[in-house]
Amino acid sequence: MILVLAATVLYLSAALMLAASLRQPEKENNRSWLPLAILAMVFHGEMHVEAWRQLQAPELHFLATLSLATLGMSALATGLALSGRMSSLGLIVFPLAAMSNLLYRLGGHAPPVALGWQLQLHAWIALSAYAVLAVAALLAILLWMQERTLRKRGSHRWPRILPPLTELERLMFHGIWLGFFLLSATLLTGTLFVHDLFSQQLAHKTVLSLLSWIIFGILLFGRWRYGWRGIKAARLTLVAMLLLALSFFGSQFVYEFVLRRS
Secondary structure, eight states, X not given: OHHHHHHHHHHHHHHHHHHHHHHSGGGTTOOTTHHHHXXXXXXXXXXXXXXXXXXXXXXXXXXXXHHHHHHHHHHHHHHHHHTTSOGGGHHHHHHHHHHXXXXXXXXXXXXXXXXXXXXXXXXXXXXXXXXXXXXXXXXXXXXXXXXXHHHHXXXXXXXXXXXXXXXXXXXXXXXXXXXXXXXXXXXXXXXXXXXXXXXTTTHHHHHHHXXXXXXXXXXXXXXXXXXXXXXXXXXXXXXXXXXXXXXXXXXXXXIIIISOOO
């Protein structure tokens, strides 16, 4: 319990310190929040490792995968902040990681499921794809909000903590390209390693993932061929991400909490 409480407090403290630095332009390059964020991620990861040691197998149930996904998102947000391109993303991601980390601990451990290395590889690639595309979706929301604010010529101060619109859009598409590659690898490994991919239990999950992959592919083609950008690109990103979230977590939530199956 000490690890989860420490990680939660450190995540929230890092978000508060980051918010304070962003409110004062002269302190924007202040990275006093960084050690707290890194330590929070270390404790967060150690909590999962300790559980896997006890169970002799990795936990991949709903709350565990949600916690791992937000851990990956936190690492990506920290990497972007270190590059000096998107520090403000941590204001959203760190509290999400704190909440999911706490829910994972309070939810208890599920009975371990023995998985071969092939299925574990498939699962880790899927988690990586989700984390990257979730960050891209957050960037799409910020892009949408920033563009609408600029069009209305509002006097809001919050857009000032974001990079220029073109840079924000570029970051979003970089994330989509990487996420699309990982999602393609997820579908490929699923085809190779998962038996009965279109069975009754997995059919909806597979179909939703394929639909998400198709929409992301259409968006990237439209960007390359027709220069799609702005709110149109943000909308397609969010639609594709919604389908992926339903595939990744929606079906798992129903299966574990509604149907009560492991």
